[in-house]
Amino acid sequence: MTAQVESVPLAAEQAAPAASAPRVPRAPLWQAAPLGLVLLLFFVLPLLATAVVSFWDYTEYSLVPDITLRNYREMFEGCADVSAGGCTTLRTYLSTFRLCAEVALVTVPLGFLVAYFLAFHVRGEGVRMALFLLCTAPFLTSNVIRMVSWIPLLGREGVVNQALLALRVVQQPQDWLLFSEFSVVLAFIHLYTLFVVVPVFNSLMRIDRRLIEAARDAGASAWQTLWHVVIPLAKPGIVIGAIFVIVLVMGDFVTIGVMGGQQIASVGKVIQVQMSYLQFPAAAAQAMVLLALVLLMIAVLTKLVDIRREL
């Protein structure tokens, strides 16, 4: 998504000189051209194609070029009728948003804690880098494996349930441990906390240590220093980390599918089902709505912190 933010000024820069102003130095344009071209080919064009297809009609076996609102209409069918518990689309988005919120509420403080420890409590530079690399170690295996490895642990006859039964904490195996919202959130935390650690760590490392000394000299307690000095300065990292996590959860369907026992709705899953039934226009419309909502959320988050200025 950060790439997308950059692409707008790039495109503007490219368009302007072609039209009239020959005075503009050429070198920066050439330097920006490769990235601009890549973004144009692999980002802007597919996005435009998706937008166009979302207005097409379709049959069982073919796409019909057209301008129809059918896909959008069907998506929001019944949404006005609140008494029936809202329409599918609404419920699906609510379920996805709830997951995003739950995951962000855990990963952000957790990621901050880890980054804080690495940045302020670990003294040696070498040890710090070693520990930081250790954090990335789980990423050496595929995320599907990391996710699936929870299943034998949390299952009805899994390790956790056996331990709980043996310790007589519970009388019956606990079903809510697996194929539930709990297991989905747990897997997400496992998968995505690092995406918060990295940007927050980066922000924390750039804090001038003299500011913290100054705060201490001025009589601030440890909490006050944290709250009034460290967190405000770490805000760009926190927001970037939150954006990473939210965007990843919004578009996910594999983790929600596997850990939720396919019983929990997500927007990504809906799109995947539509794609597999060759309902590309419906999936494209769904993707456009998802994109709009994600952009909206990012706009709100970036309003909280001006990332470009802070960086």
Next chain:
Amino acid sequence: MDETAKIGRRGLLAGTALALAAPAVQAQGAVTLRYVGTAVNQHQGIREKVRQDLGITLDYIPVTSDDVVRRAVTQPNSFDILDSEYWMLKKIVPSGNLVGMDANGIAKVGEITPVFTKGEIGGRKIGLQGTAPSKVMYLPQQNARTFANEPTRWLTLIPTTYNADTLGIRPDRIGRPIESWAELLNPEFKGKASILNIPSIGIMDAAMVVEALGQHKYADKGNMTRAEIDLTMRVLTEAKRAGQFRAFWKDFNESVNLMASGETVIQSMWSPAVTAVRSKGVPCVYQPLKEGYRAWAAGFGLPKTLTGRKLDAAYEFINWFLSGWAGAFLNRQGYYSAVLSTAQANMQAYEWDYWMLGKPAAQDIKAPDGTVMEKAGAVRDGGSYEARMGAVACWNAVMDENDYMVRKWNEFIAA
């Protein structure tokens, strides 16, 4: 294939001339056929045997069943042979990407089981609800985009395998006889049931349940009206909200794991998945039910663009497939082959008795790779070929209201 290849093949069959024959095949430049299909029929054993017997290399491209349709419709140049299920034809044939196969080029076409050609077995009609193969078996012309109502010279697919699906259960956990599809939604198994999350198949399993519960009698479970879809999904949604389902599964391994780990005790299942659970030492039964089976069938189709030597090779491969070795190979895994006589000739008598006649195994039943699947004395779940295929109630299908059904299924998942 022309004369040199045939000489090469005889040489191979003679065995001793193997070293001489191989160069003869090589000299032509080996033919490679790109074979798109679900992994069901894509076995290394078949691949090696085809290379030995015909000198043809099969380039397996395993994809999910949804992707088979997507490939056939959107990328018809990306394969030379399509291993498709019959229900997919309702989506693929209108696209005009497949070509009718000439019955005159298929030696055993007259011996294909009447399940496909007439929709009957042993002279008795079987259940034809849904996309029964006999409804989509023939084309009026070679390049037609619609189906013919009676047998013609042009075949859509040459059938390879088919089977009758039912519920898998854990007899050790249930401890009583299970006889009806209605048991899937029995509150006794709350939190321990599962259904497959492939809308077009899942809804038919659900329809079997609804009918077994006596809530509705469908005119055609494979082609419901909107009202029927609504009713079926309402029953499923109520069960889901009540916590009936532990999880839904989407692929073979998920279904095996759910059952083997004790997460579920009753669920929709595929035959080899039951075998896989049993091979882990976990008791599992592919339970015959009084309302009958939901059947499926697959076959080979050829893309319109196939020409020349590749086209000849494709026909040669298909003829080989029906000639017995592959049929026996598939029968030994619990599937059924399209031409029974040739498969029987390639199986031991005790194997035929166990798999096809439903008799107790006279000796240990082994999988193609040699592992013991069933001990001597075991009887196949559901019994003989005629008992199982004769009790088919409906076939995997694409409904006319497919779009609506997919939307309702998404609603059900979100519920």
